Amino acid sequence: MYKLNWSGKWLKIKGKYEVIFKMKIASVLPLKGELQEKLAKMTGAKVVTEASVAELAQAEIILGWDEKVSEVLSGENKIKWLQAWSAGVDNFPLAELAQKEIYLTTASGANAPGIAQQVLGYLLNFARKLHVSYDLQRAHQWEIPAGIMELTERKLLIVGTGSIGQSLAQLAQAFGMKVYGVNTYGHHVMNFNDCYAITELETVLPEADFVVNALPLTPHTKHTFSKHQFSAMSDKAYYISVGRGQTTDTSALETALKEGMIAGAALDVFEEEPLSKDSTLWDLPNILITAHTAGQTNFYAERIIDSFLLNFQYYQQGLAPAKNLVNYDLGY
Amino acid sequence: MYKLNWSGKWLKIKGKYEVIFKMKIASVLPLKGELQEKLAKMTGAKVVTEASVAELAQAEIILGWDEKVSEVLSGENKIKWLQAWSAGVDNFPLAELAQKEIYLTTASGANAPGIAQQVLGYLLNFARKLHVSYDLQRAHQWEIPAGIMELTERKLLIVGTGSIGQSLAQLAQAFGMKVYGVNTYGHHVMNFNDCYAITELETVLPEADFVVNALPLTPHTKHTFSKHQFSAMSDKAYYISVGRGQTTDTSALETALKEGMIAGAALDVFEEEPLSKDSTLWDLPNILITAHTAGQTNFYAERIIDSFLLNFQYYQQGLAPAKNLVNYDLGY
Numbered sequence: 001m002y003k004l005n006w007s008g009k010w011l012k013i014k015g016k017y018e019v020i021f022k023m024k025i026a027s028v029l030p031l032k033g034e035l036q037e038k039l040a041k042m043t044g045a046k047v048v049t050e051a052s053v054a055e056l057a058q059a060e061i062i063l064g065w066d067e068k069v070s071e072v073l074s075g076e077n078k079i080k081w082l083q084a085w086s087a088g089v090d091n092f093p094l095a096e097l098a099q100k101e102i103y104l105t106t107a108s109g110a111n112a113p114g115i116a117q118q119v120l121g122y123l124l125n126f127a128r129k130l131h132v133s134y135d136l137q138r139a140h141q142w143e144i145p146a147g148i149m150e151l152t153e154r155k156l157l158i159v160g161t162g163s164i165g166q167s168l169a170q171l172a173q174a175f176g177m178k179v180y181g182v183n184t185y186g187h188h189v190m191n192f193n194d195c196y197a198i199t200e201l202e203t204v205l206p207e208a209d210f211v212v213n214a215l216p217l218t219p220h221t222k223h224t225f226s227k228h229q230f231s232a233m234s235d236k237a238y239y240i241s242v243g244r245g246q247t248t249d250t251s252a253l254e255t256a257l258k259e260g261m262i263a264g265a266a267l268d269v270f271e272e273e274p275l276s277k278d279s280t281l282w283d284l285p286n287i288l289i290t291a292h293t294a295g296q297t298n299f300y301a302e303r304i305i306d307s308f309l310l311n312f313q314y315y316q317q318g319l320a321p322a323k324n325l326v327n328y329d330l331g332y
Numbered sequence: 333m334y335k336l337n338w339s340g341k342w343l344k345i346k347g348k349y350e351v352i353f354k355m356k357i358a359s360v361l362p363l364k365g366e367l368q369e370k371l372a373k374m375t376g377a378k379v380v381t382e383a384s385v386a387e388l389a390q391a392e393i394i395l396g397w398d399e400k401v402s403e404v405l406s407g408e409n410k411i412k413w414l415q416a417w418s419a420g421v422d423n424f425p426l427a428e429l430a431q432k433e434i435y436l437t438t439a440s441g442a443n444a445p446g447i448a449q450q451v452l453g454y455l456l457n458f459a460r461k462l463h464v465s466y467d468l469q470r471a472h473q474w475e476i477p478a479g480i481m482e483l484t485e486r487k488l489l490i491v492g493t494g495s496i497g498q499s500l501a502q503l504a505q506a507f508g509m510k511v512y513g514v515n516t517y518g519h520h521v522m523n524f525n526d527c528y529a530i531t532e533l534e535t536v537l538p539e540a541d542f543v544v545n546a547l548p549l550t551p552h553t554k555h556t557f558s559k560h561q562f563s564a565m566s567d568k569a570y571y572i573s574v575g576r577g578q579t580t581d582t583s584a585l586e587t588a589l590k591e592g593m594i595a596g597a598a599l600d601v602f603e604e605e606p607l608s609k610d611s612t613l614w615d616l617p618n619i620l621i622t623a624h625t626a627g628q629t630n631f632y633a634e635r636i637i638d639s640f641l642l643n644f645q646y647y648q649q650g651l652a653p654a655k656n657l658v659n660y661d662l663g664y
Binding site: 113120122125128129130133134136137140149151171173174175274279291293296297298 | 452462475
C-alpha cells in the first residue's frame with residue numbers, strides 16, 4: 001500500500017490506533033466545486049485549489065504550472081508528480097524535472113476532440129466553400145461558389161498521430177474520408193487506413209487532398225513543413241496547422257500560397273503569437289486564420305481530471321502514471 | 333420474366349429463334365460515359381442520353397425531367413417510370429402521374445451526404461465561431477471569440493428524418509452529439525437517440541441547442557417553423573434550414589433573429605429564390621446564408637444511378653420500385 005504523507009488522522013486498525021497521513025494535491029488553478037469533490041473523493045487526498053507557495057511546497061502532486069511552482073521546485077518541496085494543464089510541455093524545465101525524477105503528465109488529449117472538431121470545421125469550409133459564401137453574403141450576392149465538393153473519399157493526411165490526430169481520424173472516417181497518418185516509425189494507429197514513417201513524408205504528401213499538421217514541438221519537428229514539403233503537395237490540396245507554430249516554416253508557406261503551389265491553408269498556430277497586425281499572412285489568398293482557438297473547449301478540466309484519476313490508480317500502487325507521461329528523452 | 337418492349341433482336345433460345353426486345357431508357361441529361369455504360373450493362377437496356385422528344389416518347393423509363401418530358405407525357409408515350417433528378421418533387425404533375433399510374437422515384441439521398449456535411453459545416457462555424465474569426469481576420473485582429481464550444485454532448489434536433497436527416501444523424505453521432513428526430517409519427521430511426529411525432533415539436537424544441545429543418549415540402553409542412561416554434565426555441569439555440577424554403581416563415585425567423593429569440597441561423601433555402609439583393613436577411617445578426625449550395629455534390633449522378641439500379645432489380649420482375657418511390661397520397 002502506498003504511504004500517505006500529509007495531514008494525518010488517527011484511525012483504529014486491527015485494534016490499534018495508527019496515524020494515517022493524507023496525501024495533499026495542490027492545484028494552481030481554481031477548479032469547479034464538483035471537480036474538486038470528485039478529485040478528493042476518488043483519491044482520498046486533501047485537495048487545495050489556487051494554492052499558495054507554502055501549500056505548493058507541502059504538496060506531493062501539483063496540478064497546473066506557473067512561476068510559483070517553478071519557485072517551489074527550486075527550494076525544499078515534496079513534489080513527486082506534476083500534472084500539466086497544457087498538451088505541449090516545451091516550456092517546462094524538462095532537464096530539471098528529469099534530474100529530480102518528478103513525473104510530468106500532460107493534458108494531451110483534453111482538448112483533442114475540440115481541435116479535431118475545429119479541423120473538420122476548416123475542412124468543411126474549404127470543401128463546401130462556406131467562407132466564399134460568407135464573402136458573397138456580405139456583398140448580398142446570390143451565387144453558388146465553384147468547386148463545392150464532399151469530403152467523401154477525399155484523402156486526409158494527418159502528420160502526427162497523437163491524441164489530436166486520433167480524434168481527427170475518427171471524425172474523418174465518419175465523413176467517408178480516406179485517412180492516412182505520419183508518425184515517427186510508421187506504426188499503425190486505430191482509425192487510420194495506413195500510417196507512414198516521417199522519413200516517408202515527401203513520398204506521401206503528393207496524394208493528399210488535405211494535410212493536417214498536428215505535430216508536437218520537439219528538437220526534431222521544427223520546420224517539418226518547409227519549401228520541399230509544400231512543393232511536394234498537390235496544388236489542389238489544403239494545409240492545416242493546429243499543432244505548434246514552429247513546426248511550419250511560415251515564409252515557405254507564404255510563398256506556397258502566393259504562388260498557388262497549394263490551394264489554401266487554415267492556420268491556428270504561428271511561429272510568433274499573437275500574429276502582428278501588419279503580418280502579410282492575414283490577407284493571403286484562401287487562408288483561414290484563427291487566434292490559437294482550436295484548443296478552446298468546455299470539457300478541458302473534466303478531461304484532465306479523468307486522465308489524472310486513471311493515472312492515479314497506478315501511482316497509488318507505486319507505479320508510474322502511464323497516460324500522457326512525458327518521456328524526458330523524447331521531450332514529449 | 334419481364335416483357336421487354338423495344339428494339340428487338342433475334343436470339344436462338346432452346347433451339348428456336350425468338351425476338352427479344354430491348355427496353356429503352358432515355359435520359360434527359362448528359363451522363364458520363366462510364367455511368368451510361370454501367371446503366372446499359374446492368375439493365376440490358378438501350379440507353380439514350382440527352383434524348384429528343386421522339387426518343388423520350390419511345391422510352392419506358394425516363395431519367396430526369398424537363399418541358400420535353402412534360403410534352404411527351406401529355407401525348408402518346410410508353411412511359412412507365414420516371415426517375416427524377418431532384419429530391420423534391422413538388423414541381424412535378426403528381427396528380428397526372430398518379431392517374432396514369434407512372435412510377436415516380438426521386439433522387440432523395442443522392443445529395444444527402446453532401447447536405448449533411450454542409451450542415452456540420454454550419455454547426456462547426458457556430459460552435460467554433462469560425463465565421464467570427466473570419467471577420468476578425470479581415471480586421472487583422474488576433475482575438476479569441478467568446479463562447480467557443482465543442483459539439484460534444486450538444487443536443488441536435490433534426491426535423492425530418494429522411495435521407496438528409498439520417499445522414500446528418502450519423503455524422504452528428506460521431507461528434508458525440510445527442511441526436512433527436514421529429515417525423516410524422518415519431519417512429520424510431522437509426523442513429524437517432526430518440527424520435528418524436530411532429531405534433532410534439534413545440535414540446536421538444538426548447539431542449540435543442542441546434543434545430544435543423546430538413547423537411548420536404550408537402551401540403552402539411554408549409555411554415556412548420558413560424559412564430560410559435562421560434563419562441564419555443566432556446567435563445568442560445570441555432571436554426572438551420574436545408575430542406576425547402578417554404579417550410580420556414582421567413583418574416584417570423586427575421587423577427588426571432590432581430591429580437592434575439594434564437595442565437596443565430598444558417599439558411600440554404602428560401603421562400604423566394606434567388607434571394608433578392610435588397611433582402612433584409614443578408615445582414616441579420618449571426619446569420620449564414622448560402623445560395624442553395626448544400627445539395628452540391630460530386631457524387632450526385634453516381635448515387636442516383638445506384639439507387640435506380642437497386643430499384644430496377646424489382647421493376648424487372650414486375651414489382652414496383654421500392655427506394656424513393658413517391659407516394660402520391662403523401663406527395664413525397
